[in-house]
Amino acid sequence: MTKPLRVGLAGLGNVGAGVVKLLDTNRALVERRANRGIEVVAVSARDRHRDRGVDTTRFEWVDDATQLCHRDDVDVVVELIGGADGPALTLARATFDCGKSLVTANKAMLAHHGLELAERAESAGSALKYEAAVAGGIPVIKGLREGAAANELAQVYGILNGTCNYILTSMEQDGSPFAEVLAEAQRLGYAEADPSFDIDGIDAAHKLAILASLSFGARPDFGAVATQGIREVDIADIQHAATLGFRIKLVGLARQEAGGLFQRVHPCLVPLGHPLAHVDGSLNAVVAEGNFVGRLFFQGRGAGEGPTASAVVADLIDVARGEFGPAFAMPASKLGALPAAPQGDHVGRYYLRLTVADRPGVLAELTAALRDESVSIESLIQRGTAANGGVYVVMVTHEGPERAVRAALGRMSASDSVIGQPMMMHILDF
Numbered sequence: 001m002t003k004p005l006r007v008g009l010a011g012l013g014n015v016g017a018g019v020v021k022l023l024d025t026n027r028a029l030v031e032r033r034a035n036r037g038i039e040v041v042a043v044s045a046r047d048r049h050r051d052r053g054v055d056t057t058r059f060e061w062v063d064d065a066t067q068l069c070h071r072d073d074v075d076v077v078v079e080l081i082g083g084a085d086g087p088a089l090t091l092a093r094a095t096f097d098c099g100k101s102l103v104t105a106n107k108a109m110l111a112h113h114g115l116e117l118a119e120r121a122e123s124a125g126s127a128l129k130y131e132a133a134v135a136g137g138i139p140v141i142k143g144l145r146e147g148a149a150a151n152e153l154a155q156v157y158g159i160l161n162g163t164c165n166y167i168l169t170s171m172e173q174d175g176s177p178f179a180e181v182l183a184e185a186q187r188l189g190y191a192e193a194d195p196s197f198d199i200d201g202i203d204a205a206h207k208l209a210i211l212a213s214l215s216f217g218a219r220p221d222f223g224a225v226a227t228q229g230i231r232e233v234d235i236a237d238i239q240h241a242a243t244l245g246f247r248i249k250l251v252g253l254a255r256q257e258a259g260g261l262f263q264r265v266h267p268c269l270v271p272l273g274h275p276l277a278h279v280d281g282s283l284n285a286v287v288a289e290g291n292f293v294g295r296l297f298f299q300g301r302g303a304g305e306g307p308t309a310s311a312v313v314a315d316l317i318d319v320a321r322g323e324f325g326p327a328f329a330m331p332a333s334k335l336g337a338l339p340a341a342p343q344g345d346h347v348g349r350y351y352l353r354l355t356v357a358d359r360p361g362v363l364a365e366l367t368a369a370l371r372d373e374s375v376s377i378e379s380l381i382q383r384g385t386a387a388n389g390g391v392y393v394v395m396v397t398h399e400g401p402e403r404a405v406r407a408a409l410g411r412m413s414a415s416d417s418v419i420g421q422p423m424m425m426h427i428l429d430f
C-alpha cells in the first residue's frame with residue numbers, strides 16, 4: 001500500500017477537534033477508501049493546553065501555523081483557523097508556495113481570495129479542496145463541481161447558514177427570544193467566531209459567492225452579493241407569514257438574469273409547499289436547476305463538529321487518492337468577471353409589514369402610495385396590536401419589479417401614520 005498521507009492541521013476548535021475524532025473513529029474505513037492511511041502528524045492552535053475532548057498531545061506541536069507546510073513530514077495542510085485574511089491566508093499561500101495541497105473549511109477566505117488561491121494551486125500542481133466551506137457536511141461542492149458538471153445551471157439557491165436557520169426555527173416553534181437561541185447556537189458550535197457574520201447574512205453571502213462561482217463559472221465575488229440578515233425579522237413577521245401559508249428562511253440566491261449575475265442573501269417567505277420550507281434547525285439545503293438533470297435538492301447538516309469534519313476528511317480522501325482537478329468549475333483562467341445584475345430589476349412578489357396609527361384614512365394613504373408606483377396588491381390584512389401601540393398592516397404584492405415596491409415603501413414610510421421601520425421580504429416563488 002502507498003505510504004500514508006501526512007496531515008498538518010492548523011486550528012483545533014470545533015472543526016479541528018472533530019477531524020481528529022473522525023480520523024480516530026473511522027481510521028480503518030478511511031484507510032480502505034483512500035487506499036492508504038491518513039495521519040495527522042503536526043498541529044497548531046492558539047492554546048496548546050486546552051481540553052478538546054480528544055488527545056492532541058500525540059501530535060507534534062507547532063507554534064506558528066505557517067511552519068506546518070514547510071515540514072518534510074507534512075504532505076497536505078488542513079486550515080481550520082478561519083478568517084478571510086490573517087494567518088489563514090498566509091498559511092494557504094505558503095502551502096501552495098511549498099507545492100503542497102490545502103484542505104480548508106474557510107468560506108470567508110475563498111469568497112474574498114478564491115481566484116488567487118485557485119491560480120496558486122494550479123501553478124503549484126496542488127489541490128485546493130473546500131467541501132466543508134459550503135453547507136458543512138452536505139456534499140454540495142462535489143455535487144455541483146463533479147455531479148452536475150455537464151449542465152447549464154439556471155439558478156442556485158438555498159439555506160446556507162445553520163445558525164440563522166436554528167434561530168428562525170426556534171423563534172417559530174417555541175417563540176424563543178432571539179438572543180437566547182443565538183447563545184444556544186454558539187454553545188452547539190454552529191456560530192462563527194463573530195456571530196454577527198451569521199445573523200447579518202455575511203457567512204451565507206460568503207457561501208453564495210462560492211456556489212455562484214461553481215454554478216456559473218464566475219470568479220468568486222463577495223462584494224457583488226447584496227446581503228441582508230435576520231436582525232429585523234420580528235416574531236410578528238413569523239406569525240403573519242404562517243397565517244399566509246409561508247415560513248421565513250434566510251435564503252441565498254444566485255441566478256443569471258438579463259442584466260448579469262444576480263446574487264443576494266435575504267430573509268424570504270417560502271411557501272409551505274416548497275421543500276426549503278421544511279428545512280429546520282441547523283439543517284442546510286441547496287437547490288440547483290440544471291438544463292438536463294432538472295432540479296437537484298441537497299439537504300443535511302450545515303454546521304457543527306461532526307458534519308463539518310465529515311466534509312474535511314472527504315476532501316483528504318480525495319487528496320490521498322490523487323483526485324485534484326480545478327478548485328472551481330473550471331480552470332481559474334477561464335473563470336469570468338460577470339457583471340452584477342441591478343438589484344432593483346429583480347421581479348417578484350413581496351411581503352410588506354407596517355405598523356400604523358389606528359385611525360381612519362391610513363389604509364387609503366398606503367394604497368395611494370402603491371398606486372402611484374404601479375404596485376398592485378394581492379392581499380392586505382390589518383391585524384393585531386404591535387408593542388408600540390400601532391396596528392399591523394400586512395400586504396402581499398403581485399409580481400413586479402423590486403424598484404417599484406421599494407419606492408412605494410419609501411413613500412409609505414414618509415407618512416406620519418407609519419410608526420417605526422416597515423419590513424419588506426421577498427417571496428420565493430420557484
Ligand SMILES: NC(=O)C1=CN([C@@H]2O[C@H](COP(=O)(O)OP(=O)(O)OC[C@H]3O[C@@H](n4cnc5c(N)ncnc54)[C@H](O)[C@@H]3O)[C@@H](O)[C@H]2O)C=CC1
Nearest residue numbers: 011012013014015045046065080081082087105106303304
Ligand atoms: N463550526 C462550524 O460548524 C463550521 C465552521 N466552518 C469553518 O471552519 C473554520 C473553523 O471553525 P471552528 O472550528 O468553528 O472555529 P473555532 O473558533 O472553534 O476554532 C478555531 C481554531 O483556530 C485556532 N487558531 C486561531 N488563530 C490561530 C493561529 N494564528 N494559528 C493557529 N491556530 C489558530 C484557535 O485556537 C482554534 O483552535 C472556520 O473557517 C469556519 O468558518 C465551516 C463550516 C462549519
Ligand SMILES: N[C@@H](CC=O)C(=O)O
Nearest residue numbers: 161162163190192303
Ligand atoms: N456559522 C456557520 C457554520 C457553518 O458554516 C453556520 O451557522 O452555518
Ligand code: NA
Nearest residue numbers: 131134136138
Ligand atoms: Na459541504
